[in-house]
Amino acid sequence: MEYEAWKATWKAPLNPQQEAAVQAAEGPVLLLAVPGSGKTTVLLHRLGYLIFCRGVAPERILTVTYTVAATRDMAERFTRTFGGAWAGRLEFRTINGLSARIIRYYEQVKGRQAFSLVNQEGKLAALVGELCRKATGEFATESTIRSVRTAITYCKNRQMTREEIESFQLEDLPFPRIYRAYHAELRRRRWMDYDDQMVYAAQILRRHGDILAHFQEKYHYLCVDEAQDTSRIQHTILKLLAGRRQNIFLVGDEDQSIYGFRQAMPELFIRRRDAYPPYDGKAPRAS
Numbered sequence: 001m002e003y004e005a006w007k008a009t010w011k012a013p014l015n016p017q018q019e020a021a022v023q024a025a026e027g028p029v030l031l032l033a034v035p036g037s038g039k040t041t042v043l044l045h046r047l048g049y050l051i052f053c054r055g056v057a058p059e060r061i062l063t064v065t066y067t068v069a070a071t072r073d074m075a076e077r078f079t080r081t082f083g084g085a086w087a088g089r090l091e092f093r094t095i096n097g098l099s100a101r102i103i104r105y106y107e108q109v110k111g112r113q114a115f116s117l118v119n120q121e122g123k124l125a126a127l128v129g130e131l132c133r134k135a136t137g138e139f140a141t142e143s144t145i146r147s148v149r150t151a152i153t154y155c156k157n158r159q160m161t162r163e164e165i166e167s168f169q170l171e172d173l174p175f176p177r178i179y180r181a182y183h184a185e186l187r188r189r190r191w192m193d194y195d196d197q198m199v200y201a202a203q204i205l206r207r208h209g210d211i212l213a214h215f216q217e218k219y220h221y222l223c224v225d226e227a228q229d230t231s232r233i234q235h236t237i238l239k240l241l242a243g244r245r246q247n248i249f250l251v252g253d254e255d256q257s258i259y260g261f262r263q264a265m266p267e268l269f270i271r272r273r274d275a276y277p278p279y280d281g282k283a284p285r286a287s
Contacts (some may be wrong), residue, residue: 001052010052010081012045013038022046024249025054025221028242031251039251043225044074046249047090048082050221058089060218064238065225068094074225091219095234096194099201106204106211114200115192124193125149131181135174147171148178155179156195157231198233205240216243228252 003023006012014022018038021031022045033039047063050056065071071092079087093101103114118124128148132140140148151170154160160168166176186192192200205212222242224230227250230238242248 003053006053018042022049028246029249043223043251044078060220062219063092063223066229096197099197102201115190118191131178135178153195157233159232202236222248224250226252
């Protein structure tokens with residue numbers, strides 16, 4: 001279907017700048033926009049454009065956003081615009097949902113059992129509290145436990161090196177010792193937390209070329225909503241999946257990052273223009 005016919009059929013409410021973003025199908029695209037300017041509308045119509053104008057199979061498109069609620073909302077909005085039959089063939093996932101999929105595939109093809117995901121915060125808080133007591137000889141307050149949990153998340157999402165963790169300071173706590181003990185205890189129990197889920201997914205993609213190739217072939221196009229809220233480890237996963245095609249569409253507003261406590265790095269979002277060759281403004285290349 002030609003673009004003008006598609007636009008008329010679906011009554012796409014797009015201005016010229018939005019139309020340019022929708023039609024920039026191949027290669028990396030970074031869309032910066034202020035709140036209320038229709039970022040998600042552009043992303044959803046880009047999905048429709050890829051399917052109806054470019055003939056891309058919906059199964060070849062992965063859309064990533066930050067929360068489970070946002071994935072549901074995007075799927076519902078796509079359904080209202082383009083129909084449920086197409087929406088049912090698209091994947092809308094959080095970065096953790098994507099990481100879980102990578103880990104499950106690793107288990108299947110390698111015949112290995114991954115660590116169990118611990119999604120009960122109380123269980124992890126209790127573990128941190130016990131490790132703090134052992135490290136300091138005193139019972140940790142709830143505030144201290146929260147601070148340690150946040151610092152652990154910070155280190156993992158920022159992909160800090162062993163040397164960087166050893167020099168990390170947190171109040172008057174021996175944080176590096178607590179971090180090492182936490183990591184060792186998780187491994188002993190064969191547990192992983194939500195941050196580990198991303199760390200292990202990235203390790204799998206880096207160490208197993210066959211698994212990386214599988215997902216690169218599965219997802220020819222990546223669309224990332226609220227990209228300003230992604231952390232360094234999340235950017236690593238997305239860049240690996242983009243691979244040689246580099247068909248990655250990032251949309252967001254660096255001034256609206258709300259997940260600093262999860263080590264969201266909007267500055268990395270902005271620097272994506274340096275991580276990929278810039279879009280030259282020419283008409284999209286043929287598939």
